[in-house]
Amino acid sequence: MEDLYVIEQGCTLKKLDQQILITKGGLKIDSIPVFKIDKILLFGNQQITSQALNLAFEYGVDVLFLSYTGKLKGKVSSINSKNIYLKLSQYEVWKDKLKRIDIAKKIVKAKIWNQYMLLKKYNISEMNLLEQMKKIDTAKDVENIMGYEGIASKIYFDNFKSLIPSNFVFDGRNRRPPKDEVNALLSLTYMLLLNKLISELDRSGLDGNIGFLHSIKYGRESLALDLIEPFRQYFCDSFVLKILRRKEIVIEDFEKREEGIFLTDTAFRKYISKFRTESTKIDEDIKEQVLQIRKYILGEGDFKPMMRK
Structure with missing residues (x-):
């Protein structure tokens, strides 16, 4: 399907x-x-x-x-899962600080590893990323974990920009709205993949508002934001690099509007066609991640975020 x-x-x-x-x-x-x-x-x-x-x-x-x-x-959607016991188990895991930190550590370590492996694919060996990954083991709370994640992301994007075609300007991550073409593509790709995760979590019966790495906030799909973190490099950044380096999306495909920089209507159709084709390759990975976090919450198995090999 x-x-x-x-x-x-x-x-x-x-x-x-x-x-x-x-x-x-x-x-x-x-x-x-x-x-x-x-x-x-x-x-x-x-x-x-x-x-x-x-x-x-x-x-x-x-x-x-x-x-x-x-x-x-x-x-x-059709009627959501009536498994109230699953939701109660999710709330209990969230209230358990040690379990919450365990999940947060696994997610961020997987994200940093995927950052390292994506750069390595393009012959950049950034050992500082592995150093940040090791430090996460000593973190005492989610705030410390997010701090190491922020340092790692800065290191990663400083290297990532060297992989972008020279006619694009990219000085690091920015959003709301994106200020350049590369950030526009990254934000769009993250958003579309997040939609997939939100839908899959809903089907699983989990409460998408109760995350473990991202704090609870009114209307925020915190659990989907948790699970997308390793996929940012596992799929999204890799996909954006591919279409830019192959010149499947070029600088002329963008236009500046009052609310930011966006793909033109024609380019957006072209982008969606490519995203749909490529993202179907990881649909099973997304389902597996949701299944694993569900089993972890129910005490039926471990949770292992997606990591590049």
Whole structure:
């Protein structure tokens, strides 16, 4: 099964037998058997009929509503897990400081290792990253762990910028809004992958608002933010480097708007096509991570974040 991305503005999704029919102005654009769809992502100005929603729910297909630039605005799905005992176990693990620190350490160590391995792939051996990784073992609380993570990320991005094609300007990570083209791509890729994690956590019955590394905050999907950390380098940064270095996305594909720098409409379609193809390769990894954190919470197994080999 694959995610269905609807980008063409002004579309309507309808039910046609056991298929999702996509139309615009009364004309058919496409139709996809619902059993082939994992999630439906609607970007910008789209509509979906109640009949199509009911068909999606029948097959366990989530429907995500996003801004045109990929920010999640809302999500509808079939009835969430009623496993209250799982949620109670999650709250108990969160209240246990030692377990919370254990999960946080594993996540950040995996992230730093993936930073090291991505740079190594391009013949950069940054031993300072491994030093920060070792220091995490001695951390006494989540604040210390985040401090080492911040130092490691600074070291990592100082090296990462040397891998970017020379016609792009990249002086480190910035966001809200991104101030350059590379940061625009990174932010978009992180956001789309985060949407995948949010949906998978929802299906698992876990409470996405209760994280272990990221603090609890009203409306924040803290657990999804936890789990995406190792994937930032495991998938996202690697994907961005690939499309830039292969010139599949070029400097002319961006435009400056009042709210920041974004891909043009044509380039956005091109980007989404590439993201959809590449991200399906890690769908099983995402499911495995959610399954592992679920088992850890229930006391049925260990949690091992994704690490590059």
